[in-house]
Amino acid sequence: MQIKHIQSENFKGNTNVSITPEKVNILVGQNGAGETSLLEAIRFAITGKSPDDYKRAGTVSGSVSVNMADIGEIRREWTPEKSIFKLNGKTTTSKAIAEQIQAVCGISSTTTNILSSSEVVAALSSGELSEYLLTEGFLKSSVDIEKIIAFCKLSPAAEEELRMQLSPAPEVIPLEFSQ
Numbered sequence: 001m002q003i004k005h006i007q008s009e010n011f012k013g014n015t016n017v018s019i020t021p022e023k024v025n026i027l028v029g030q031n032g033a034g035e036t037s038l039l040e041a042i043r044f045a046i047t048g049k050s051p052d053d054y055k056r057a058g059t060v061s062g063s064v065s066v067n068m069a070d071i072g073e074i075r076r077e078w079t080p081e082k083s084i085f086k087l088n089g090k091t092t093t094s095k096a097i098a099e100q101i102q103a104v105c106g107i108s109s110t111t112t113n114i115l116s117s118s119e120v121v122a123a124l125s126s127g128e129l130s131e132y133l134l135t136e137g138f139l140k141s142s143v144d145i146e147k148i149i150a151f152c153k154l155s156p157a158a159e160e161e162l163r164m165q166l167s168p169a170p171e172v173i174p175l176e177f178s179q
Contacts, residue, residue, distance in 0.1 A: 002069040003042065010062030011044070012054055041067055043116040045074050046101065047109065048085070048094040069103050106147050158171040 006019045014034050022087040027035035044050045045066040055062060055078065065075040066158050074097055085094050098109035110132060121129070145166050156165060 003066055003100060004069055005067040006038070006045075006065070008038075008041040008064045009060070010056040011041045011064050012051070012056060012057040014038075014041075017041070017055065038117075045076055046097075047112050047116060048076065048097070049113060049116075071100060 008017045029035050041064045045064045046171040061079045063120050067073045075086040077084040085092050102108050
């Protein structure tokens with residue numbers, strides 16, 4: 001999931017934040033400068049999970065949007081009356097956003113939640129974490145060749161070479177684990 005732009009208004013301690021990330025980003029600042037708030041805003045936009053204190057004190061409305069390559073803009077807005085979820089400008093549901101992320105990136109909402117918060121991992125029992133890892137997590141039983149190529153971000157020549165190397169493989173590559 002490549003994030004192209006982040007925008008937040010009245011999220012936590014920040015009035016208005018607009019960031020266009022580069023290939024590598026380092027968040028540095030004194031305590032309370034907003035580094036964690038930025039990461040929580042991204043998580044809120046992508047997963048809908050928010051910290052209890054996500055609304056800037058003294059405000060009644062706000063929004064967070066994350067524009068992602070291959071998906072578009074995911075936007076969460078809140079007012080005193082309701083919360084609104086939008087995908088590319090159209091009102092939708094949090095579930096529909098999670099389904100779109102899974103369809104495009106191959107990442108389930110459970111994986112997105114786990115990867116975006118250490119609190120989620122800490123709350124899992126060892127059995128829940130083991131089940132996740134074995135059924136849908138990092139130990140998937142197969143991988144799609146197109147997903148491998150998409151995540152590599154290769155030049156056209158390198159992509160062609162990789163396709164030639166993978167051509168004898170089945171479209172979905174089974175992975176086997178020994179115990």
